[in-house]
Each structure stands twice: as structure tokens, then as C-alpha cells.
Amino acid sequence: MGKADKKYAISLSFQEISLPSVEDILVLGKASTQGKNGLAKTFEYLVPDTFVMVEIDDHPNVEAIFINKRILSKISVDQVQRILADKVYPFTSPQEILKVDFKVVVHYETIEID
Amino acid sequence: MNIAPLVQSDVKRVSPYASSGSLRPHLLVHTAVALMEEEIFVGVLSFKDLTIKNKVLAIDCLTPKPSIDCHTSLETAIGLMQEHQKEVLPVLAANRFVGILTKTVLVSALSRQGIDVGAVFDQMGISPSEQPPTLQALTTFALHQNQLLRTVAHDIRSPLARVSALIELSALTTDAAQKETYFQLMQENIKRTFLMLDDLYQVSGRGDLSVPIKSVSLRLSEVLTELTAHYQLDASQKGIHFFWDIEECNDTVTLDKFQFIRALDNLVSNAFKFTPAGKRVFLRLYMDQDQQLTVAIQDEGIGIPPDSLPKLFIPFSGTNREGTHGERSVGLGLSITKQILDQLQIKITIESQEGKGTQVYLRMGAGTPAYQRMA
Numbered sequence: 001m002g003k004a005d006k007k008y009a010i011s012l013s014f015q016e017i018s019l020p021s022v023e024d025i026l027v028l029g030k031a032s033t034q035g036k037n038g039l040a041k042t043f044e045y046l047v048p049d050t051f052v053m054v055e056i057d058d059h060p061n062v063e064a065i066f067i068n069k070r071i072l073s074k075i076s077v078d079q080v081q082r083i084l085a086d087k088v089y090p091f092t093s094p095q096e097i098l099k100v101d102f103k104v105v106v107h108y109e110t111i112e113i114d
Numbered sequence: 115m116n117i118a119p120l121v122q123s124d125v126k127r128v129s130p131y132a133s134s135g136s137l138r139p140h141l142l143v144h145t146a147v148a149l150m151e152e153e154i155f156v157g158v159l160s161f162k163d164l165t166i167k168n169k170v171l172a173i174d175c176l177t178p179k180p181s182i183d184c185h186t187s188l189e190t191a192i193g194l195m196q197e198h199q200k201e202v203l204p205v206l207a208a209n210r211f212v213g214i215l216t217k218t219v220l221v222s223a224l225s226r227q228g229i230d231v232g233a234v235f236d237q238m239g240i241s242p243s244e245q246p247p248t249l250q251a252l253t254t255f256a257l258h259q260n261q262l263l264r265t266v267a268h269d270i271r272s273p274l275a276r277v278s279a280l281i282e283l284s285a286l287t288t289d290a291a292q293k294e295t296y297f298q299l300m301q302e303n304i305k306r307t308f309l310m311l312d313d314l315y316q317v318s319g320r321g322d323l324s325v326p327i328k329s330v331s332l333r334l335s336e337v338l339t340e341l342t343a344h345y346q347l348d349a350s351q352k353g354i355h356f357f358w359d360i361e362e363c364n365d366t367v368t369l370d371k372f373q374f375i376r377a378l379d380n381l382v383s384n385a386f387k388f389t390p391a392g393k394r395v396f397l398r399l400y401m402d403q404d405q406q407l408t409v410a411i412q413d414e415g416i417g418i419p420p421d422s423l424p425k426l427f428i429p430f431s432g433t434n435r436e437g438t439h440g441e442r443s444v445g446l447g448l449s450i451t452k453q454i455l456d457q458l459q460i461k462i463t464i465e466s467q468e469g470k471g472t473q474v475y476l477r478m479g480a481g482t483p484a485y486q487r488m489a
Contacts, residue, residue, distance in 0.1 A: 035174020
């Protein structure tokens with residue numbers, strides 16, 4: 001078949017993305033091929049001073065988590081860890097890297113003013 | 115005496131963010147590399163670290179190792195190595211990296227000094243089973259390492275030769291689909307080479323060449339069908355006609371697929387090696403009359419002299435010969451194959467007639483661990 005006989009169909013689309021794709025929290029599995037140091041460096045290059053790495057020593061599957069500092073201005077690292085340990089770690093396999101959407105809404109029921 | 119004269123300073127320095135894949139070939143030959151970030155010492159990385167951690171970047175493969183300085187005594191250094199289970203330690207001077215100290219060099223020096231290594235360890239409360247080897251044991255170990263090196267050379271030749279041939283073929287074709295097939299075959303061969311190297315690394319610390327077996331349930335017909343593309347390529351390189359006949363039968367087996375392929379690769383590559391161009395090689399899977407699942411590799415090659423047949427599985431027995439196209443032969447292939455097949459509990463039989471050809475049969479009888487008849 002000659003070159004002139006060929007027809008090409010091209011499917012094309014595009015959309016904006018932002019890097020890194022993680023906005024809130026990233027959970028890194030112990031056996032993931034990416035390691036905590038490499039990921040920390042990636043965050044440092046792409047979004048300097050935005051994420052905090054917390055090493056997890058007491059979980060069999062989770063090596064570290066990366067938390068957006070914006071979250072930590074509202075609740076503590078310990079509180080975040082407790083929530084993740086309860087709701088996310090049970091579903092994390094050692095090979096995985098999980099992106100966690102973690103929105104904090106602060107709501108006051110009653111505000112008393114003098 | 116201190117460790118200063120034993121420090122190896124010509125250690126390769128690399129970025130901590132270098133890919134572990136790029137360091138693997140270097141670490142197969144050298145003991146360790148030093149990870150340096152802008153002249154700041156980050157750590158010493160060994161091949162064992164790469165294998166244990168298996169991460170993309172060098173820095174994520176590092177394992178903690180205590181550092182020592184040039185004034186450290188031999189006894190303290192060996193104690194630290196034993197305590198932390200390390201075969202290499204970084205040597206620093208005023209927080210600057212100056213080199214590494216390896217366990218092999220250290221134990222050898224202790225023995226040369228006439229120091230009773232066993233007594234040193236007894237004083238440290240380290241049991242004999244945890245102690246490093248004596249000089250005599252090291253000599254035996256060196257011989258074993260030498261044999262292992264030959265095994266590496268032998269086993270990685272086939273997949274590398276295939277990759278080389280596939281690169282040439284993909285350069286010659288303009289067909290995108292064909293190129294894609296070649297790339298997939300290349301990838302499979304490279305993956306197998308790495309698996310082989312990891313295995314060989316694991317056996318390098320032991321006194322024999324037995325390999326770790328990870329058996330799973332699989333259809334042998336599927337494994338063989340997968341391999342025919344590779345074997346066709348090998349055959350076409352030499353102008354040999356390759357035929358296969360994979361019979362529909364009860365072929366579910368419990369096997370370590372990778373090790374089985376390694377053994378079969380050796381046997382098929384031998385068939386190709388000793389068969390001249392224009393002749394035929396057959397690969398068959400069938401159930402024989404005794405209800406044994408059988409893989410047969412038959413060739414119309416030069417055959418094996420009768421006096422060599424009993425010695426085929428003995429390493430370096432002198433039965434190795436050049437292939438029909440001058441291919442080199444190390445003299446290890448069949449001994450490695452036999453060892454793997456023994457571990458897989460598969461029986462191998464070789465029949466041959468000089469000038470007529472060779473038939474190799476791999477048999478898995480009902481009831482053996484390899485062959486589990488499905489209801």
C-alpha cells in the first residue's frame with residue numbers, strides 16, 4: 001500500500017491542568033516505587049513551601065503523607081492523621097499513592113457578642 | 115590498627131536524585147556509590163539497598179548506615195557492620211566523605227593480622243552463626259562468586275542478544291504496528307534480564323546457586339505460546355525452521371513461571387546453537403502415554419557425543435562445544451537448568467544421536483508439586 005492511500009483520523013482534545021495534581025493530601029504507600037524523598041523534592045520544585053511531609057512509622061502500609069499547609073492552619077497534624085488513619089489508611093495498599101481531597105469548612109453555630 | 119589503609123576512596127559520586135535504574139549496572143560490579151548533593155554527603159548506596167527498597171530514585175533506596183572515621187579500629191568497624199547487618203560503611207573525616215570500607219576487605223585484613231576474628235566476636239557477644247566468614251570461608255566464597263559471575267554472563271546473553279536483534283529489526287521496518295511488537299518483545303527481554311540479575315544477587319550471598327521459587331498456578335500452553343515469538347526470532351536469526359505444536363490438554367501446573375522460562379530458554383537456545391541453518395527445531399507440549407505432561411525440545415542438529423551424555427549436567431565438565439555458527443559456550447547452561455528443574459521438581463531426560471539431533475523431555479507426572487491435575 002502506497003503512502004498516498006493512507007488516511008488518518010485524529011482525535012484531539014485539551015484541557016488545563018495544574019501541577020502537582022494533588023491539592024490537599026497525598027498518602028504514600030510503603031512499597032510504592034516513588035519514595036518520600038523524591039516526592040518531597042518534586043513538591044519543593046513545583047510548589048515551594050506548600051506541603052508538609054509527615055513520616056508514618058506506626059502503619060504497615062503507609063510510609064508518609066504530604067499535607068497542604070493551608071489545611072494545617074485550620075486543624076492540627078494530629079487531627080488530620082487521626083482522620084486519615086480512620087477513614088483512608090484501611091483502604092491504602094502498600095503499592096499505592098492516594099490523592100485525598102480534604103476540605104475544611106469552619107462553621108460556628110452561635111456567636112455571642114457583647 | 116585502624117581502618118585507614120583499608121579505605122576505598124575511588125567511589126563513584128552521584129546525585130541522590132539519580133534514577134536507581136541508571137545505577138544498577140554500576141552497582142553490579144562495584145560495591146557502592148556515594149550520594150552527594152552539592153558536595154554534601156547524603157549516604158552510601160549498595161546493590162542490596164536497590165534490591166530491598168526497589169524505588170525509582172537513588173535517595174529513596176538508601177538504608178541507614180553508621181559512619182566511621184579513619185581512626186576507627188578494625189574490631190569496632192566489624193562490630194558495627196555486624197550490628198547493623200551492613201556489608202559496607204561510609205568513612206567520613208570532619209563530616210566530609212572520604213571513602214568506603216567493605217566487610218570483605220575488613221575480614222581479610224583481620225585474618226592477615228593474625229587476629230582471631232571468632233574471639234573478637236565472642237567478646238562482643240556475637241554468636242558464631244552471626245559472625246562473618248573466616249579467610250578460608252572467604253576463599254570458598256570467592257570461588258563461588260566466580261562461578262556466579264560466569265552464570266550471569268551465561269544467562270543474560272540470550273535476552274541481550276534478542277534485544278540487539280530486535281533493535282536491528284525495528285530499524286529496518288517502517289510498519290508502526292511491527293515496531294510496537296518489537297518494542298514489546300524488547301521490554302519483556304529487558305524485564306527478564308533484570309529479574310535474573312535480582313535473583314542472582316539474592317543467591318550471591320549463599321553457598322549454592324539455588325534460586326528462590328515463587329510458584330503460581332498457570333496454563334503451560336499459555337506460557338509456551340507466549341515464548342514462541344521470542345524463539346521464532348532466535349531461529350530466524352540463524353536461518354533455522356522453528357515449529358511448535360501445543361496440544362490441547364490438561365496443562366494447569368503450579369510453577370515459578372520465571373524460573374521455568376529461564377530453564378526452557380537455556381534448552382531451546384542450546385537446540386538453536388547446535389542446529390545448522392536450514393534444519394528444524396520443534397517445541398511440543400503434550401500428554402504422554404503415561405499421563406505425564408511433557409514439554410519436548412527436538413532438533414535436527416549435530417547431536418551429542420555418547421561419552422558426553424552422562425556429564426551434561428556437571429558444571430565445567432569439558433563437554434561444552436562451540437555452536438554451529440561459532441557461538442561461545444561457557445559449560446554452565448545445563449547445570450543451571452538441571453538445578454532449576456530439580457527445584458521445580460520437573461524431570462529432564464536428554465536423548466541424542468550424533469549427526470541426527472537431540473531430544474530433550476521435561477516431564478511433570480501427576481501428583482508431583484509442579485503438576486496438579488485439575489478435576
